[in-house]
Amino acid sequence: MARRHHGIPEINAASMADIAFMLLIFFLVTTTMSVDKGITRKLPPPVPPNAQTPKVKERNVLSVLVNKDNQVAIQGELTDLNTLTERVKEFIQNPNDDPNLSEHEFISDLLDREMKKPKPDQNKIKIYKEILDQMGNMPKSKGVVSLQTDRATKYEMYIHVQDAIVKAFNELRDQLARQVYGKPFKDLKEDQQKLIREIYPISLSEAEPRRVTTK
Numbered sequence: 001m002a003r004r005h006h007g008i009p010e011i012n013a014a015s016m017a018d019i020a021f022m023l024l025i026f027f028l029v030t031t032t033m034s035v036d037k038g039i040t041r042k043l044p045p046p047v048p049p050n051a052q053t054p055k056v057k058e059r060n061v062l063s064v065l066v067n068k069d070n071q072v073a074i075q076g077e078l079t080d081l082n083t084l085t086e087r088v089k090e091f092i093q094n095p096n097d098d099p100n101l102s103e104h105e106f107i108s109d110l111l112d113r114e115m116k117k118p119k120p121d122q123n124k125i126k127i128y129k130e131i132l133d134q135m136g137n138m139p140k141s142k143g144v145v146s147l148q149t150d151r152a153t154k155y156e157m158y159i160h161v162q163d164a165i166v167k168a169f170n171e172l173r174d175q176l177a178r179q180v181y182g183k184p185f186k187d188l189k190e191d192q193q194k195l196i197r198e199i200y201p202i203s204l205s206e207a208e209p210r211r212v213t214t215k
Contacts, residue, residue: 060102060142062091066161068152068211081164088168092141092200102143107131110140131195135180144203151209165204172200 064084065073072079074087094101111128114120131138145165149158170185173196177185185196 056144057103057142059100060144062088062102062143062145064145064147064161064165066147066149066153066157068150070154070157072161081160084161084164085168085171088145088165089172091145092143092168092172092203094141094143102141104139104141106137106139108137127195127198130191131198134192134195135176135199138199140199141203144205147204147206149209150211153209162204166202169200169202173197176200 063075072084074084091101107128111125114124174185176199177183177188177196181188181192185193
């Protein structure tokens with residue numbers, strides 16, 4: 001004879017699996033998942049096989065090396081990341097026309113050269129004319145920062161060095177934006193930002209990792 005349990009209601013466990021499944025779906029839909037993001041950089045297009053490498057004067061190349069011990073050197077001399085940013089800014093601006101720093105071309109000269117081409121780039125011509133109208137005859141650096149890392153360089157250090165270099169260009173853009181428009185670069189309209197980027201493009205060349213020796 002079966003015993004009766006008085007006062008204790010029976011629990012219907014038949015639908016527990018369905019409830020658990022619904023809760024799982026709820027949390028999957030409502031929970032924000034953390035997703036790792038990569039570096040938001042636009043890679044240059046592939047170089048055509050028959051393309052000739054343009055010749056660059058030695059003074060227009062700032063050599064940045066990172067060795068296997070994650071030490072950073074500018075033109076062979078050890079330095080730190082803060083100094084790297086300032087050196088890149090000085091190299092690109094060359095305010096005192098130092099013969100050891102990058103050369104400049106004025107926008108008016110770039111405009112004349114573009115207009116004399118058999119097939120001139122009309123978009124470039126428009127940008128150059130807008131710069132002349134809004135900023136005057138601005139100088140544009142011929143400088144390029146060349147970044148070379150060792151095969152044993154830590155990826156984290158590589159990113160720090162790259163960020164320090166890009167920071168220099170961003171600070172130059174912000175400085176010019178405040179000078180011309182009285183606003184930080186991020187607050188400018190897209191067409192104004194385009195003009196600033198033309199004056200200060202991120203001129204960074206990165207080579208394949210190899211054995212790097214620094215002093």
